[in-house]
Amino acid sequence: MKPNRVTRREFAGGLLAATAGLxxxxxxxxxxxxxxxxxxxxxxxxxxCIEALFTxxxxxxxxxxxxxxxxxxxxxxxxxNKAKDLDALAxxxxxxxxxxAVFSCDTGGALVAPGSKEKFLPTxxxxxxxxxxxxAKRMIVTVGQEIKDLPRSAQHNNIVEALxxxxxxxxxAGVTLCLEPLNVLVNHKGYYLxxxxxxxxxxxxxxxxxxxxxxxxxxxxxxxxxxxxxxxSPDKVKKIGHxxxxxxxxxxxPGTGEIHWFNVFKAIAQSGYTGFIGLEMWPKGDHAExxxxxxxxxxxxxxxxxxxxxxxxxxxxxxxxxxxxxTGKKKTx
Numbered sequence: 001m002k003p004n005r006v007t008r009r010e011f012a013g014g015l016l017a018a019t020a021g022l023x024x025x026x027x028x029x030x031x032x033x034x035x036x037x038x039x040x041x042x043x044x045x046x047x048x049c050i051e052a053l054f055t056x057x058x059x060x061x062x063x064x065x066x067x068x069x070x071x072x073x074x075x076x077x078x079x080x081n082k083a084k085d086l087d088a089l090a091x092x093x094x095x096x097x098x099x100x101a102v103f104s105c106d107t108g109g110a111l112v113a114p115g116s117k118e119k120f121l122p123t124x125x126x127x128x129x130x131x132x133x134x135x136a137k138r139m140i141v142t143v144g145q146e147i148k149d150l151p152r153s154a155q156h157n158n159i160v161e162a163l164x165x166x167x168x169x170x171x172x173a174g175v176t177l178c179l180e181p182l183n184v185l186v187n188h189k190g191y192y193l194x195x196x197x198x199x200x201x202x203x204x205x206x207x208x209x210x211x212x213x214x215x216x217x218x219x220x221x222x223x224x225x226x227x228x229x230x231x232x233s234p235d236k237v238k239k240i241g242h243x244x245x246x247x248x249x250x251x252x253x254p255g256t257g258e259i260h261w262f263n264v265f266k267a268i269a270q271s272g273y274t275g276f277i278g279l280e281m282w283p284k285g286d287h288a289e290x291x292x293x294x295x296x297x298x299x300x301x302x303x304x305x306x307x308x309x310x311x312x313x314x315x316x317x318x319x320x321x322x323x324x325x326x327t328g329k330k331k332t333x
Contacts, residue, residue, distance in 0.1 A: 041306050042273040046298060047073035047101035049244075049280040053287050060088045063096055069291045073101040075278050077140075079130050080106060090134055100136040101276040102178060102214075102242050107162075110144020112155035112192045117162040124166045128173045138241055138276075140214055141177045146192040155192055160205045167208035178214035178241040179203065183222040187251075194223050196230050203239045212241030216280070217264065221248045227264055232271040243268065245294070246281035253283045253290035254297055261294075265301035 048054070054065035059076075066074045074093070079086060093100060105127040108119035127139055143159050146152070163177065170177055181199045182188040193199060199213045215231045224230065231240070247257030254261035268277070277298075283290030 040272045042269050042271060043302070044243075044268055044273050044275060044277050045073055045101075046071055046295065047075050047099075047276040047278045048291065049076065049278050050074050051077050052280050052282050053291065055287075059084055060092050063089070063092045063098055065288065066098060067096045069288055070295065071291070072097065073099040073276055075101045075103060075276075075280075077104045078106065079103055079127070086130065086133060093134070100134045101278060102138040102140055103130070103134070103136060105139035105141050105177060107141060107144075110147075110192075111141070111159045111162045112144045112147055112150075114150075114154075114158060116158050117165045120162045120166055121169070124169060128169060128175055131173070131175050137174065138176045138178055140242070141179050142182070143179070143191075143193050145190045152192075156198070156202070159193075160202055163202070163206045163211050164208075167206060167211050170210040171208060176210045176212055176241050178212055180214040180216060180244075181219060181223070182216070183219040185222055186249075187219070194219075196220055196224065196236075200236060200239055213239050214242045214244065215240050216244035217259065218244065218246035218248055218251055218280070221259055227259065228267045231264075232267040232273070234271070237268075237271040237273055240273065240275075242275060243273075243277040244280040245277055246279075250284070251282050253279075253281050254294050256284055261297050262301045262304075265298050266305045269302050269305035 048062075048066045048069065048071055050059065050062040050066065054062040057065065063074060076084070092098075106123040107116075108121075108123035109116060111120065131137070131139060141163070147155060163179070166177065179193070179199055179202060181193045181196055182191045184191050184194045193202075196213065196215060203211060203213055217227055217231065220230060221227055230236065231243070245254060245261075246252065247254050247259055247261070249257055265277075279291065279294060281290070281294075
């Protein structure tokens with residue numbers, strides 16, 4: 001049998017191909033290991049809700065106050081309000097180098113209602129166009145008031161079907177919907193979606209990476225407590241697209257109520273979360289000073305998170321005041 005001979009050119013070509021292949025394998029393996037590694041520290045960013053903060057100046061001018069405060073992102077609620085000049089807002093945010101963290105999507109009505117899917121899709125398309133104009137990647141979705149004569153299971157399914165129908169549009173546009181539970185004990189009596197558990201269940205049933213939960217720490221402290229467990233555990237944080245911040249009671253700035261914000265911010269960073277945390281709070285005093293004080297707690301917590309290993313997975317013994325509260329008895333839904 002005639003032996004196979006390999007020329008120098010063939011040998012060199014084969015070596016280069018093998019080297020390239022090995023490089024790809026190593027890079028892929030490294031990326032896989034990095035993505036699978038537990039304990040990666042996230043670098044979340046603060047965002048100012050200009051519906052709640054700096055309200056003594058006109059809407060668009062509030063962006064100047066955001067910049068002065070030393071933050072680079074802001075958020076707001078509905079976009080259809082005629083008093084909100086979106087063109088002026090887009091121009092101002094570009095001039096200042098700011099980012100729109102999130103704003104409220106027009107849902108076309110209550111998502112809990114029968115037929116909500118048909119009403120939701122046209123207004124979702126309009127909201128996506130607004131997101132494009134503003135360079136925003138996330139939109140808030142609320143579901144509406146509970147309908148007394150309709151079983152909760154039917155209302156739940158209506159929400160899921162509407163979000164399922166809208167998910168492909170969001171995936172195509174690169175926009176994420178953030179579904180928000182609200183407390184019904186103090187601020188939003190009659191609202192359908194109160195618990196994070198049902199919120200996460202809806203997220204699971206929709207099954208899209210572009211439909212996540214907005215975890216409002218103020219609302220969920222009132223509704224259920226156990227903030228660190230419910231908002232930062234590995235199985236849940238991956239389903240969260242945005243956080244909101246305000247203390248309890250009073251909905252003022254962190255440090256004015258019962259929540260231990262240093263621990264909460266630290267846990268969020270240790271969870272690996274890298275998105276935005278919105279300051280949707282109504283300060284007791286000067287707004288700029290309240291933002292500054294919150295930034296100090298936040299920055300100290302992130303520094304502490306980076307300086308120590310991530311905590312071990314929570315056990316059944318974890319909870320109470322060491323989690324998310326300084327004082328007070330355990331909250332129940």
